[in-house]
Amino acid sequence: MLWNFTKMHGAGNDFVVLDGVRQTIAMTPERARALADRHFGIGADQILLVEPATHPDADFRYRIFNADGGEVEHCGNGARCFARFVHEQGLSDRNPLRAQIMTGIIVLDESDDEQVTVDMGSTRFDPEALPFDASGLAWRTQQQDTLWALPYESASIQGSADISIVAISNPHAVMVVDNVDTAAVAQVGPLVESHARFPKRVNAGFMQVLDPHNIRLRVYERGAGETLACGTGACAAVAAGVRRGLLASPVRVQTRGGVLTIAFDGRQLRMTGPAESVFNGAIDIDKLVFSLALTR
Incomplete structure (x- = not known):
């Protein structure tokens, strides 16, 4: 056929x-x-x-x-x-x-x-929306956001990451890193993506904040591995960054494959890109x- x-x-x-x-x-x-x-x-x-x-x-x-x-x-x-x-x-x-x-x-x-602009719809930040099992995990607030201390472990690496959780139809866990070039995306990404606390798995985002209107981003995607860009991942990173008080809309997101522009009003997200x-x-x-x- x-x-x-x-x-x-x-x-x-x-x-x-x-x-x-x-x-x-x-x-x-x-x-x-x-x-x-x-x-x-x-x-x-x-x-x-x-x-x-x-x-x-x-x-x-x-x-x-x-x-x-x-x-x-x-x-x-x-x-x-x-x-x-x-x-x-x-x-x-x-x-x-x-x-x-x-x-x-x-x-x-x-x-x-x-360029195409997508109205991405409303965004949720509660564990049930992803879903995410947050029972027994340590957490702390950063302005409007909740950061969950997610432990991860494999034969070669173990540690913990403070994650923001964001549901934009599909689930995202966003981590802030000092430098996306040196971040352990290939090692930590799959451990977060398939973590038992995410029963439907999750997209793992690694965000480097350059200034309130510019970030760099890498995403280890659910079922695909690391991709050169992830649109919903860019939206999730911006939403998490705004809620943490690190970013201000609109935000220019530099991915490995190109640039996306994200606007976020606290609830609704709009993404523009090629x-x-x-x-x-x-x-x-x-x-x-x-x-x-x-x-x-």
């Missing part, structure tokens, strides 16, 4: 985008993993699927599958690519667009300078899945 696709990226966070409006796409975890495979497939951090809306207030349904095949709630960089894809492919000329995601509806506006198409193609998905099965 041939699937037409577009390879896209938002600040280096890369995607395989599929039109499920004009072609039939029966996505499975195995197919998502095959598409995302960087050696045998197309290669991507996430797979994005555009489908007809099932909600009366939405223009389209927008679904996200991580490289490990799991479907997730939200992806900010992917949302910007979704908007660009819908317009480039002629699926709609509406602007702004209303997209149905797993947890509600988001609004996306593409500007003349090819979305780029790289190439179009077609792939025999069944042949790809079968070929990958032979290598395992």
Whole structure:
């Protein structure tokens, strides 16, 4: 079965985008993993699927599958690519667009300078929203935020991190570090991401504050590993930083793949950044899945 696709990226966070409006796409975890495979497939951090809306207030349904095949709630960089894809492919000329995601509806506006702004919706900071098991953990307040002392341990490293927890449809744990270049993202990231206190796992953010309007950020994403950029991770970092009294909106977020601008009013988040198409193609998905099965 041939699937037409577009390879896209938002600040280096890369995607395989599929039109499920004009072609039939029966996505499975195995197919998502095959598409995302960087050696045998197309290669991507996430797979994005555009489908007809099932909600009366939405223009389209927008679904996200991580490289490990799991479907997730939200992806900010992917949302910007979704908007660009819908317009480039002629699926709609509406602007702004209303997209149905797993947890509600988001609004996306593409500007003349090819930047896309996403109204990310409301944000929550209570443990139940992620969910996060905070029972028995030490904690302290920093202005409006609560910092939880999360212990982590592996055969090669152990320690504890003060984390801010942020739910933006999907869950985030944000840590402040002195320098993102030397932060132990590869070691600590997976320990936080799969920590037992996060039953649905979590995106682990490492934030370096440069000044109240500028930060650097690296994110170890749930089901994808470290990516060059994470839109919801940037939003979570800014929200945590504002609540801690370290940042003031708007904030310029420097990721390894590019720059995002985040505005936060204490509840609502708006993210602006690039979305780029790289190439179009077609792939025999069944042949790809079968070929990958032979290598395992």
